[in-house]
Amino acid sequence: MTTNENPNPNDPAIEIADNTALVVVDVQRGFDDASFWGPRNNPEAEANIAALMDAWQETGRPLVLVRHRSVLPGSVLAEDQPGHAFKDFVRDRRDTAALLVTKTVNSSFHGTPDLARWLEAQGIGGIVVVGIQTNMCVETTARVGGNLGYEVLVPLDATHTFDLEGPDGLSLTADALATATAVNLHGGGFARVTTTARLLSAVRGAVTA
Template sequence: MPDRPELARNAALVVIDVQRGFADPSWGRPNNPDAEANLARLLAAWADAGRPVVLVRHDSRTPGSPLAPGTAGNAFADVLDGVTGDLLVTKHVNSAFIGEPSLEAWLTERGIRQIVVCGIQTNMCVETTARMGGNLGFDVIVPMDATRTFDLAAPGGPSLTADELARATAVNLAGGGFARVVETASLV
């Protein structure tokens, strides 16, 4: 992992799905209890530097989902209290690039070519957004310690712990050339 990546003056912090519904026990055992504290450090650093912040909210269409619009779980978690962000993207799928309004268009219109992606779930929406960002030509940085995921089992198949999934995501992103994987301390 690079020790301290150079951040562009206008590097955007893309905060994925940090919503109250992810506290629901139905998700399973979470990893990284320090994710929100690291996210708070990133938000403070971005505010101090005057860099843009993009908030992404998952509006689930799955019946009974704790992330469904109109439910308490759809709201942002406490760590985002008072954070308005420069853009709010709502989505129904894993990638923030497939949401409303268009994240790609918003970044491009502002000449932003570097994004720092963090949030929930590491191996789902964070990884998918980072991969698409890399495919679209953005310089993507993922501070893994500012992400969180949950243990996951395939129906009738294998299961992985949240920590194993996070390690696999780090390998996929860095090894696949989609993103640079770092720790929060290297960005603040």
Template sequence: MDLTQNTALVVVDVQQGFEDSAFWGPRNNPAADDNIAALLDTWQSTGRPVVFVRHDSVKPGSPLHPAHPGNALKPYVEERRGKGSGPELFLSKTVNSAFYGTPDLGAWFKAAGITSFVVAGIQTNMCAETTARMGGNLGYDVLFALDATYTFDQEGPFGWRLTADEIARATAVTLHGGGFATVTTTADLVAAAGQQLTR
């Protein structure tokens, strides 16, 4: 894996409202938050660009609605804002893709000469996956840190129900197999970011 110095880390919707298990139901990957923190620390310590994304739900009953405390970023993410030596962007959005937020992510990438980015955050199959898919469609080189994401059990049509792990695997297969993104791990990304410094 070859990471350029301006490969951005896009941290999607790591918000306190996702701790509401009564609302969301069972989740997977309890190590996700530690992995997100490790990626943030690596990107910030190496001076790479970081994008913090917050979802401002338009649904009044959602824990992510701006009127609810759950709209706030999780403390370990919030306390890292502004701490890196590289470029940083904070954006908010009301839909799945971070490319439809304010300020405009694509314009910021273009101005900074960013052509590749890593996706981490919540939910694996929702805003993280949508941001990765759209990035791939727009011609970016997208890396998807699967173990730095998590999601929840979900019911679909015809009474079908998938566990969070099954959903995460489906996302990984779709992104990787469909050519939208390269699905990878936190350890591989951290190692590649560290190796880049010695070149």
């Protein structure tokens, strides 16, 4: 393991093991349909995800792609819809993936093939979770991963989500939901929330160390 330098003693340096897996969750074309989902946040999410995928490829670390196959009527993520496909930048990097998981629920650990079984077989104890939506499948995957004992890192700026309505007229913006996810995961001890830049620094530092 290697570490990147960090002057903030309250935010310890990040360690990225050589076999830490990057889990890219649900980066599918259907999420580009604003008429279906509504306003989103973090327009830099896709560029940050691509940068992390490239860094993992360059350093030979394992990449896991997760794709949602919705069973809800009318969903843009249904298997027979164009939105089920990966976004182009993920499709272009798909050949470097070590595993492709298909799921119908929020958790990437409840799909096919079994992600936890694969990670165990590879001797992997740490994962980085990125993708869509921050407060849905990314957060759920990170929570379950933390419960299963994995060291989980979530670069919040490599995720995005959408405004959401709740009961009795309650609603939250995408930014507010992302903030809640960061607090839930980091404050709740499920995962360490960080940034794309810090992860890239850690990974590339490992190569030059």
